[in-house]
Amino acid sequence: MFTSFFKAFTNLFRKPQTIDYPLTPIPKDKDYRGLIEYREESCIYCLKCEKACPPGAILFVKSDNPSQNEKNKKGLVYNYNPYLCIYCSECVRACPKPDEALWQSNKKPEIAIKSDNVNSKWFELEKLK
Amino acid sequence: MKKIKVTLLDIVEEIKSxxxxxxxxxxxxxxxxxxxxxxxxxxxFSKYETLEEIVIFYVEIQYEDIIPSIVNIIPSAIISQRELVDMFGVEVEGSAKGLYLDKDSIQMPLRGCLL
Amino acid sequence: MKKTINIPLGSQHISLLEPVRFKFECENEKIVGVDSDVGFVHRGIEKACTTKFKYDGIGYVVARVCGLCAITHSLSYTVAIEELLNIEVTSKAKYLRILLLELDRIHSHMLCLSHTCENAGFEAMFMRIMGDRELIMEIQELLTGNRIQFDYINIGGVNRDINLEVATKIVNNLDRVKEKVMGYVDEFTNNWSLSLKFKRIGALSLDDAYKFNAIGPLARASGLNIDVRNEIKYLPYHEIGFKMQTHIDGDINARNIVRLNEILNSIEMCDNILAGIPEGEIQTKYKGKPNGESVVRFEAPRGELMYYVKANGTAMLERVRIKTPTFASIPAFSHIFMGENYADAPAILASFDPCLSCTAK
Structure with a gap:
């Protein structure tokens, strides 16, 4: 009982275990799983990432003004839904040019609010497919 | 994994023995x-403290057939029987509906005819 | 004539983490009848696996059955598919799989122990264990990139390699956790509100454990030698010092002690893995579509998890059956409640460590 009393007393002067969040940033490792990033110039449009994605968060849809990439013969545009993505990085493993065309960062997606209409915009894209 | 085919009439006797x-x-x-x-x-079934010994008894039935209950032999089978009733819409002796599904939800989802 | 009163527990209750409803038929204080309703969070994952997703994505779908044993779910499914495709996984990938499996077991058991404390009215201990659990979450995040949904296992291997920096951090954190768990063992055996109060409450005898097919820590606390880690050959558990932890009392205290011993055993196994992790690839290439059927069992933190997979040579599977630990233990739970006081019901329920999102899938 004496030890527990002593412990309780010393606890008064101990720092809390939690992080003082808005003032101190949360520690972030460079390998944490975050957003998938894409560089259009390096893409060869093999569409392997689209097939590999389990939730279907990557879509290549036809567009009227596609990019000037010469590999892009069908006039496709890359679309990525960070709110559907599960950050498993299957797409990066499927990509023939990982780290150049497609890679995983440790960034968070921005918080979407209702007026952003992320869902209905994505459903429109899915219809085009 | 060993699979043993039995008939619906014998299943209770087979499992009992x-x-x-x-x-x-x-x-x-x-x-x-x-x-x-x-x-x-x-x-x-699997055997206690043995490496990878699994035995499966199986029957092939129509959806209208009534499956006999094995609760008298294995009391813990009741929960699996209730799941079977819900998921496939078959009848198992003494097992009530409604473990997972409510009355107004899609019934017998795993039958394969619904998509 | 005897008169009984029906008292419900749940579906929302202060002692519950997830929705479940027990309807207790009570005679004064004693429980004489139990009826349970577990289907509140049914999501139809088995149906989704056979209609919406291809076989190579289902590993990520089934991981979402349950947050706490996500890794066991995806591992069981993956091993079932690997058996159908005849893929031989490299030994490094196997050891990394065990490493994460055991880390997951440690944090899940710590969560359960902290809830047992909370239900005993020992809030400070609850906070302490939850705080220490953060050490495990931290290394899980370093190893896999995520705290809960690891998505670490794919067909043919694992997704990420381990490096020296992470390995050192894991060893350091496990050392600290081990020290703290030793402290818990002391608390759980000597502290009145955690040990004596729990003695002979919610007991399950060995014979009943056999009869009701109890699994996991619930069965091992009654002295039943059932641990799937002892009965499988996919993972080399015997090389890394696995020891079965059993107890003879079968009450709440025995379950807590079994869980604590399992944490210690898991820490030992993790240390052994990190000491001798082999060199090599973490991924095996594979081709083809699965065909046939396979049954795979693994030891989740709560007990035996079974996957039955039937495939027909196409990308869509024919049937995925998930038998989760809590689902199989519900008859045993109901049996234990019989004859106990109603006031003890929350504490007994917490000691089962029920996972309802597993149960209803």
Whole structure:
């Protein structure tokens, strides 16, 4: 009982275990799983990432003004839904040019609010497919 | 994995003569939808403290058939039987509906005819 | 004539983490009848696996059955598919899989122990264990990139390699956790509100454990030698010092002690893995579509998890059957409640460590 009393007393002067969040940033490792990033110039449009994605968060849809990439013969545009993505990085493993065309960062997606209409915009894209 | 085919009439007798509650661990009852409105019902057992010894008794039935209950032999089978009733819409002796599904939800989702 | 009163527990209750409803038929204080309703969070994952997703994505779908044993779910499914495709996984990938499996077991058991404390009215201990659990979450995040949904295992291997920096951090954190768990063992055996109060409450005899096919820590606390880690050959558990932890009392205290011993055993196994992790690839290439059927069992933190997979040579599977630990233990739970006081019901329920999102899938 004496030890527990002593412990309780010393606890008064101990720092809390939690992080003082808005003032101190949360520690972030460079390998944490975050957003998938894409560089259009390096893409060869093999569409392997689209097939590999389990939730279907990557879509290549036809567009009227596609990019000037010469590999892009069908006039496709890359679309990525960070709110559907599960950050498993299957797409990066499927990509023939990982780290150049497609890679995983440790960034968070921005918080979407209702007026952003992320869902209905994505459903429109899915219809085009 | 050993699969033993039995008939619906014999299943209770077969399990009764096979099941020794200190030797065999009852895993679950499983249903697999087959072609032509048939259902395969499996009773899966494994042996205690033995490497990879699994025995499956199975019957192939129509959806209208009534499956006999094995609760008298294995009391813990009741929960698997209730799941089977909900998921496939078959009738198992003494097992009530409504473990997972409510009255107004889609019924018998695993039959394979619904998409 | 005897008169009984029906008292419900749940579906929302202060002692519950997830929705479940027990309807207790009570005679004065004693429970004489139990009826349970577990289907509140049914999501139809088995149906989704056979209609919406291809076989190579289902590993990520089934991981979402349950947050706490996500890794066991995806591992069981993956091993079932690997058996159908005849893939031989490299030994390094196997050891990394065990490493994460055991880390997951440690944090899940710590969560359960902290809830047992909370239900005993020992809030400070609850906070302490939850705080220490953060050490495990931290190394899980370093190893896999995520705290809960690891998505670490794919067909043919694992997704990420381990490096020296992470390995050192894991060893350091496990050392600290081990020290703290030793402290818990002391609390759980000597502290009145955690040990004596729990003695002979919610007991399950060995014979009943056999009869009701109890699994996991619930069965091992009654002295039943059932641990799937002892009965499988996919993972080399015997090389890394696995020891079965059993107890003879079968009450709440025995379950807590079994869980604590399992944490210690898991820490030992993790240390052994990190000491001798082999060199090599973490991924095996594979081709083809699965065909046939396979049954795979693994030891989740709560007990035996079984996957039955039937495939027909196409990308869509024919049937995925998930038998989760809590689902199989519900008859045993109901049996234990019989004859106990109603006031003890929350504490007994917490000691089962029920996972309802597993149960209803």
């Amino acid at each position: 096979f099941y020794d509650y200190k030797k065999w661990h009852f895993l679950t009852i499983n249903g697999v939808a087959l072609q032509d409105n048939m259902l395969e019902v499996q009773w899966i």
